[in-house]
Amino acid sequence: MTHLPPPSPDAAPRGRPEAPLPPQESASRALVRVAPGEALMRTRMKGRLFFAAAGFGLLFTAVGLKLTDATVLDPAASRIATAPRSAPVVEPPVARAEITDRNGEVLAVTVRGTALYARPAQIDDPRAVADQLVRILPHLERDRLIQRLSPPRQFAYIDRFITPRQEQAINDLGILGLHFETAERRTYPRGRDAAHVLGVVDVDGVGIAGVEKWFDERLRVSRAPLRLSIDIRIQRELREALEWAIDRFSGIGGAAIMMDVHTAEVLGMVSLPDFAASDLAHAPAEQRFNRAVTGVYEPGSTFKLLTSAMALDLGTVQLHSGFDASRPIRIGRHTINDFRGKNRWLALPEIIAYSSNLATAHMAMTVGPTRHREFIGRMGLLQRLSVELPEAAVPLAPSQRNWRDVNTMTIGFGHGISVTPLHVITATSALANGGILRPPTVIAQPEGVERQGVRVISERTSEQMRRLMRVAVTDGSARSSESPGYFIGGKTGTAQKLNDRGVYIENRRISAFVGAFPMNAPRYSMYIMVDEPKPRADTGGFATAGVVAAPTAxxxxxxxxxxxxxVPEIERQQQIQATIALPLQPGRPAAVPRVQPAAQSTPAPRPAPTLAPRTAVPPPGFEPSQAPLRRTDAGDGVAMPRLVIHGMSPESGRAAR
Structure with a gap:
């Protein structure tokens, strides 16, 4: 078998005739022949690619130019920084608004905390749990806590407000059945300051006393702070001065008030003993009792200012008028007398300076019981004051049917009627401010807005009363209140207290002072009272208002x-004093002669009405003296009459609602 050599790569397939080959060309110059239709398609694709590339180039060029402008030529704020973010979670407002003083000082505020409560059904060993809790909360009572943690109780609060550290310590115990919830607590940053005015709230945040109770709904509905008229700086000074007087004379308590005479805003109100508002539950009743607005007391000789204003305004007396104070007044088995009296006829300034009961009783009778009671009622002394404190008391006074001559005489010098200290200072403010009585308020009033009031005496009477109040300080029993340059005026009052049988008790008294300053242009009034002061050796054995309340004022x-x-007007002291001075024994104004027509005959003079024995006319031979008489009494010149007025409170100074 003959083996044939492999065919050449360029040889034609076997069995086919070989075709003539084209002339050979070099590999580097080989040509690819493309059909005419395929060449057209390739041309079109190249055009499309060119236009696409040009479009993308223009797009990227535009973006680059925009970035260059935004970052280099004209930088813009980052949208990330200015993008709106999700609002932070805001806690809901507390359930009770703040209370501030007139200057914005916070007096009461609600703070958030944590409350601890228990589900006794989930607690296996109440005694062991109680032992652990008492170590963290030592103020809790173990036996009572065991009861609250034991069935059949289903729920029990353990502590309404605990600190974060206590919460963490309790949580670390890992006790099943103890739970936490958000709680609120009312706190009083100033402690005892203005405690009786502020009042308190209960464990559920509901007001139960003071401003907290009066404005309970307003404090829960409105978030705006409640601004009081109280100035906490004045409040602190009042409290310290009153505490000093109580300690000095071993009193059982006292009250002090300062008021704006033109707006009746209470700038300070203190009742001692007081309490910490945040600890009311542990305060005894004596501390919770508000002597300034709840306690009613016989005002004593401070009421002689009202009797004088009444008689002057009704025209039954003049400044130069006076009354016989040489003989006691006997009513049945009872006697009215003076304490170290002058035993002579006294002019009106002397009546105030020497605090004569006898002359004041005669002066009150020139008005009579009917008009006397009407005047006392007009001064707001027969009804509850409309101050924003729910504890305000109703005065104790005889009814209209039982108001007789004896009541007019004794009430004229401050006995037989019981009112609150706030009543006394409110009425005195009206005497000093021009004769306008305004209801007292503990809420700050808008600046420059005049409060509504009622005219109770004329401006002329008010001007005369300012002079009389000044005389009581310069020449009377209130001279210990004098401070050079401030021109204070006022009146002291000492009243004995009553026992359960309605009889006055020896050595149990109320010593008070009420006044205003400066007397040439009154702006503020004050009231100071010490309950049951004890005599001291350095006061001559006295505990009357002249040595107790006046120095405190x-x-x-x-x-x-x-x-x-x-600031004290020291340089102009004599000049100002001359404008408000009043002689103790003013002379009768010279009568202006009446000129009669020549054709008429002069009529016979009418006989002057006599008021004997309570005459306001100086006795024959009386010569007014301009020199002040020597003061002989150490107190306020008051002797307590042994009179029991039926229908009165069995004990002066007790609360009356």
């Missing part, structure tokens, strides 16, 4: 006047 004046923006 001076202490208050000198500490609060600078706070109120007042």
């Amino acid at each position: 001076r202490r208050v004046l000198e500490r609060t006047a600078p706070i109120l923006g007042m």
Whole structure:
């Protein structure tokens, strides 16, 4: 078998004739022949690619130019920084608004915390749990806590407000059945300051006393702070001065008030003993009792200012008028007398300076019981005051049917009627401010807005009363209240207290002072009262208002006047004093002769009406003296009459609602 060599790569297939081959060309110059239709398609594809590339080039060029403008030529704020973010979670407002003083000082605020409560059904060993809790919360009582943690109780609060550290310590115990919830607590940053005015709330945040109770709904509905008229700086000075007087004379308590005479805003109100508002549950009743608005007391000789204003305004007396104070007044088995009296006829300024019961009783009778009671009612002394404190008491006074001559005489000098200290200072403010009585308020009033009031005496009577109040300080029993340059005026009052049988008790008294300053242009009034002061050797064995309340008033004046923006007028002292001075025995004004027509005959003079024995006319031979008489009494010149007025409170000073 013959083996044939392999065919050449260029050889034609076997069995076919060989075709002539084209001339050979070099491999480097070989050409690819394309059909005419395929070449057209390739041309079109190249055009499309060119346009696509040009489009993308223009797009990227535009983007590059925009980036260059935004980042280099005119940089713009980052949208990430300015993009709106999700609002932070805001806690809901507390359930009770703040209370502030007139200057914005926070007096009461609600803070959030944690409350601890238990599900006794989930607690296996109440005694062991109680032992653990008492170590963390030592104020809890173990036995009572065991009861609250034991069935059949289903739910029990353990503590309404705990600190974060206590919460963490309890949580670390890992006790099943103890749970936490968000709680609120009312706190009083100033402690005892203005506690009786602020009042308190209960464990559920509901007001139960003071402003907290009066404005309970407003404090829960509105978030705006409640702004009081109280100035916490004045409040602190009042409290310190009153505490000093109580400690000095071993009193059982006292009250002090300062008021704006033109708006009746209470700038400070103190009742001692007081309490910490955050600890009311542990405060005894004596501390919770508000002597300034709840306690009613016989005002004593401070009421002689009202009797004088009444008689002057009704025209039954003049400044130069006077009354016989040489003989006691006997009513049945009872006698009215003076304490170290002058035993002579006294002019009106002397009646106030020497605090004569006898002359004041005669003066009250020139008006009579009917008009006397009407005047006392007009001064707001027969009804509850409309102050924003729910504890305000109703005065104790005889009814209209039982108001007789004896009541007019004794009430004229402050016995037989019981009112609150707030009543006394409110009425005195009206005597000093021009004769307008305004209801007292503990809410700050808008600046420059005049409060509504009722005219109770004329401006002329008010001007005369300012002079009389000044005389009581310069020449009377209130001279210990004098502070040079401040021109304070006022009246002291000492009243004995009653026992359960309605009889006055020896050595149990109320010593008070009420006044205003400066007397040439009154702006503020004050009331100071010490309950049951004890005599001291350095006061001559006296505990009357002249040695107890009057010096305290001076202490208050000198500490609060600078706070109120007042400075003593030392350089103009004599000049100012001359404008408000009043002689103790003013002379009768000279009568202006009446000129009669020549054609008429002069009519016979009418006989002057006699008021004997309570005459306001000086006795024959009386010569007014311009020199002040020597003061002989150490107190306020008051002797307590042994009179029991039926229908009165069995004990002066007790609360009356």
